[in-house]
Amino acid sequence: MTSDSLPTDPFRLFDEWMREAEDGEPHDPNAMALATTGPSGPSVRMVLLKDVSEGGFVFYTNAESRKGEELKAGSKAALLFYWKSLRRQIRIEGPVTRVSEAESDAYFDSRPRASQIGAWASLQSRPLTERQELERRVDLIEREYEDAAVPRPPHWFGWRVTPRHFEFWIDRRDRLHERYTFDAAEEGWRRGMLYP
Known part of the structure; x- marks a missing residue:
């Protein structure tokens, strides 16, 4: 890949890489590390991407958990997708907001009863x-x-991270990795490269 061959829209590149991960990654290609921060400092854990919509990355959780409390109190989060078998990773940073009640209900209804x-x-x-x-x-x-449908708990809902920054990383020999960035700008996305 070269900077000239990069798409102008990072979501397009994300979709390409996710499709390749779904074909080549044996377990949970949609797993992503979610980093938040709170009163006791930073915290990171794995969650599952459930949707890419309205310009953001959506996941669901219990809002009374540590991550839920940190998401409610904070305004930003970071995500990391790492596909070891593909030798790639994607970092995403941006503000986080709750998804609508209707979106949370629809996803909850699609989950297995257990x-x-x-x-x-x-x-x-x-x-x-x-x-x-x-x-x-x-x-x-x-x-x-x-004998009844299980309703969505009021403390369980979705969050959307709206990217302001992407970094696409490709593993290369001798640790001379490729790093391509996209930063939100008024006119769309500003592309760049970083030293490994």
Whole structure:
């Protein structure tokens, strides 16, 4: 790849790389590291990309978890896709906002029932004394919704990271990697390159 051959829209390049990852990455090509920051400092964990829409990258989580609290309190987040088998990564940085209630409902309704039950049963990020405690909560929720659809918990919804910065990284010999950047500008995207 050369800077001249880069597309002008980073979303197009992301789509190309994601399609290749879906074909070549054996496990969870949509896995991405999500970095946030809060009162105790920075934190990073893996989440799953569920949609690329309205100019942003969408994932879902429990808003009462540590990441949920940090997303509510902060205004920015960073994402990292790393596909070792393809020797590529993509870094994304930008503001984060909640998706609409309708989007959250639609995605929640598409989840397997066991995952819906788990969203109610898990007090995500809170201390757990023993595994049986979680299993008891799952049993209670299963009985509560035994003959009914499982509604979306009010504390469970989606977030959208709207990129202001992309970096596409390609592994090369002798650590002379390729790094291409896209930064949001008034006229679209400003492309650039970085030393490895």
